[in-house]
Amino acid sequence: MNRPWRDSSTLSVLIVVAALLVVWYVAAILMNWSGVSDFYQRTDVTGVTFGQQFNDVLNQEKPLLPAPHQVASEFWNSTVGQAVTSKRSLVYHGWQTLSATLLGFVMGTVFGIGLAVFIVHNQAMDRSLMPWIIASQTVPILAIAPMVIVVLNAVGISGLIPKALISTYLSFFPVVVGMVKGFRSPESIQLDLMRTYNASRFDVFAKLRWPTALPYLFTSMKVGVAASLVGAIVGELPAGTSNGIGARLLAGSYYGQTVQIWSALFAAALLAGALIAIVGLAERITNTRLGVRP
Structure with missing residues (x-):
């Protein structure tokens, strides 16, 4: 009932x-x-x-500080009240940011999983690489983003790629840390059982380490996709572009349009919530197919 x-x-x-x-x-x-x-x-x-x-x-x-109804009105006018191809539309700017977010998230996830595999299977990489991975996240992204934009612009690379690389930088860390823990989560008795079956290293990875690491993967991806969105927005600030939620925030700060700033912030929050919900849905579908009970 x-x-x-x-x-x-x-x-x-x-x-x-x-x-x-x-x-x-x-x-x-x-x-x-x-x-x-x-x-x-x-x-x-x-x-x-x-x-x-x-x-x-x-x-x-x-x-x-704009009142809630002012932010809601600006958000409505910037989404429903504008054509999606207009640069006054939050839908247009949201799509520009989303494109960089998804590309950076995919690259960060693949890169993080690959690093985790090497770290788990190579003790030397664990001792030498893992401390540097952790140290990389102590550098403020606001200091790194302008350098990435300037260097890539100098070699003729602009637009989506620089923002995606900044997103990759932020999103790979939770994935690599989570997957290292996930790949190491099988108990020693389970690993010994696989050895009694004369399983190869690949078989141990595919049939034991990978399935047991999936819960860690989806948890890490939820953190990673949110970090990727932050990276895309931060990457838009020094890029000098007129597209994206970050550019919308910057334009609002230039002209003192606090209502515009807050509506863009809410658009970013809604976008982050939607991305996390999609990852959660993928997690539930995967668990259902694998027969995992919630």
């Missing part, structure tokens, strides 16, 4: 969302109130009622 909706997690989610909206509105009012008051003083506007000022605070053109 299904539980009533009051006892389900849906109600908890709705309560949290409602609380966040209330906090957001309160913060928007507090942050924007003094700005509207200063505007009234500079323009010698008098006799403004509390209700009028309250309405102006929530509908400023360039607020310090």
